[in-house]
Amino acid sequence: MDAFELNAEKRTATGRAENRRLRKSGRVPAVIYGGNGDxxxxxxxxxxxxxxxxxxxFFSHIIKIKxxxxxxxxxxxxxxQRHPARPFIEHADFLRIVAGETLRMSVPLHFAGEDECPGVTDEDGVIQHNMNDVEIECLPRNLPEYIEVDCSxxxxxxxxxxSELVLPEGVEIVELMGDxxxxxxxxxVSVQVPRAAIELEAEEEAEAEAAAAEAAEGEEDDAGEDDGDSGESEGEDSDEDK
Known part of the structure; x- marks a missing residue:
């Protein structure tokens, strides 16, 4: 893959005051570590x-730092590291790569075929992304820019x-490694019933249950009134008999 290039300057002074000075001058403190060097x-x-x-x-490519x-x-x-409230980068960490040594990286997932997916076009479903990137392990030369997910x-x-993702040669998903x-x-990714439809169905079910409960309560009240009327009639009959 093509590499990105950055020009860097070594720095010897460290600490918050030095980092603030660098940022004010339009530079970003950074560090490179790992591999075979200090x-x-x-x-x-x-x-x-x-x-x-x-x-x-840039987030999943080899970067050449001069x-x-x-x-x-x-x-x-x-x-x-970014500033929490302002559009500034506060610090960057870089990991050296060594040819022949595997590395672990998170690479983005690209979702293809969403517009032609039968669950969306014919069955009124919606695409739900459960993951946007995935951690992989591979040699530097096999590092992919992204992994495509076919939703068509x-x-x-x-x-x-x-386990169903199609991976480039030499690439493994970390979560699927081991026993x-x-x-x-x-x-x-999955195709689900839209949330609005689920909420509408739940609302309709709640209304139906409320109506059924109200109807049942009305029937109980009517039954109670009938029992009262019967009691009064029996009382009247008894007086006449006397």
Missing amino acids: PVMLSLEHNDLNHHLDNEA INGGATEEAVLRDL KLHLHDSVHL EDEQTDRTV
Whole structure:
């Protein structure tokens, strides 16, 4: 796959004050670690990094990081910290990759065929995404940009599980690795009855139950009145007999 490229500068000073200074100057504190090297503290140009983040593929691609204009490290984005209220990136973590060594990454799921799915077009269902990404394990050279989920043949109440995904060669899903009793074959996507329809059905059932209860109560009241009338008649007859 094509790699993204970032220019980075080494930094030696650390701490909150230094990080604040970097951010004010338009740079993002970062670190690269793992692989066969020691952790290296870096800083990146904020706007450049932010531009790359607009591309979904950046989160699951190999990134070439050129340090101080010289040596280049290959890595993947491992973690990203954003400001909770402002559109700023506060820190980035990169994991080195080593050819021949597997790595674990979360890659996005792309859902295909939703518009032609029989459960939606013919049976008035709606697509429900239970997962938007999946953690995989593979060699760096096999790292996919995304994994496609085919929804084109799903009927109402059908679903696709992790074990049913078509994976690129050399790619495994972490949740399906190991012994069977350790695996978690989660639902990825399903076709369900729309929530509005479920709520309407529940409302209609509640109204029907209320009407039935009211009718039953009315019948009990009528029966009680009939019993009272019978009592009075019997009393009158007794007086006449006397």
